[in-house]
Amino acid sequence: MPSSLDVTCPRCGGHARYEHAEIALINRKKNIDFFRHSRDFSTARVETHGGKANAAILWHGLHRKDPLTVPPLPREERLDDWIRNRNIGPKLDAGVIACPACGLRRKHLLDWPHDALFQIEHRGKLLWAFTRDHALELLDYVRSESRSRGQYRHKVFLMKVPTHFLTAKARDDVSKKLEALLKSQ
Numbered sequence: 001m002p003s004s005l006d007v008t009c010p011r012c013g014g015h016a017r018y019e020h021a022e023i024a025l026i027n028r029k030k031n032i033d034f035f036r037h038s039r040d041f042s043t044a045r046v047e048t049h050g051g052k053a054n055a056a057i058l059w060h061g062l063h064r065k066d067p068l069t070v071p072p073l074p075r076e077e078r079l080d081d082w083i084r085n086r087n088i089g090p091k092l093d094a095g096v097i098a099c100p101a102c103g104l105r106r107k108h109l110l111d112w113p114h115d116a117l118f119q120i121e122h123r124g125k126l127l128w129a130f131t132r133d134h135a136l137e138l139l140d141y142v143r144s145e146s147r148s149r150g151q152y153r154h155k156v157f158l159m160k161v162p163t164h165f166l167t168a169k170a171r172d173d174v175s176k177k178l179e180a181l182l183k184s185q
Contacts, residue, residue: 001020001112001130002130002131003019003020003022003060004017004018004019004020004131005017005018005020005110005112005115005116005130005131006018006116006117006118006129006130006131006132006185007097007110007115007116007117008115008116008117009097009099009101009102009104010097010104010108011099011102011104012099012101012102012104014099014100014101014102015099015100015101015117015185016097016098016099016100016101016104016117017097017098017099018095018096018097018098018108018110018115019060019061019095019096019098020060020094020095020110021057021058021059021060021094021095021096021107022057022058022060023044023046023055023056023057023058024055024056024058024081025046025048025053025054025055025056025081026043026053026054026055026056026077027076027077027078028074028076028077029054030076031074031076031077032054034074035056038071039062039063040058040059040062040063040064040071041056041057041058041059041071042056042057042059043055043056043057044057056077057094058070058071059095059096059107060095060096061096061098061105062096062105062106062107093109093110093112094107094108094109094110095107095108095110096108113126113128116128116129116130117185118130118131118132118134118135118181118182118185119181120174120177120178120181121177122164122165122170122173122174122177123164123170125162125164125165127161127162127165127174127178129157130157132182132185133153133154134154134157135178135181135182136182137152137153137154137157137158138157138158138161138178139175139178139179139182140152141158141161141166142161142165142166142171142174142175142178143171143175147166
């Protein structure tokens with residue numbers, strides 16, 4: 001799952017952005033108070049290979065407009081632990097949701113795929129996409145008579161599309177629903 005997702009705003013129903021919170025171990029015990037009192041972080045005790053450890057959770061974009069900016073850290077903590085896709089910690093099902101339409105910006109517990117902005121139903125089954133880019137490639141892939149994923153940027157995502165949505169009988173209906181959804185957003 002990508003770090004950033006297009007989601008439906010729980011307040012206004014508009015197009016909101018969700019950023020996964022990330023977690024990293026706190027390198028020095030003396031820094032726990034720094035993270036505990038920060039606006040951008042919170043702390044937790046987490047299971048590690050050797051027992052339990054203190055960790056800091058970074059809430060990307062909670063109090064900053066740029067969700068990719070990592071706030072200043074104590075000297076002993078490594079910035080590398082907070083750079084996207086290099087984090088040693090697990091992805092959380094919690095993060096920050098930000099809606100430009102209504103101004104909502106808060107912590108949010110992700111309910112996927114219910115929260116997905118790009119989702120359609122076809123014969124009782126739900127098809128969704130993480131972002132607009134994913135939805136555009138999904139539309140192109142569904143329309144295609146060839147199932148070659150080599151030219152697509154999100155080929156791993158497309159590998160997991162259920163056959164239910166890819167049959168020749170489903171192609172027109174699924175394509176029309178995806179087109180209408182993309183035009184409305």
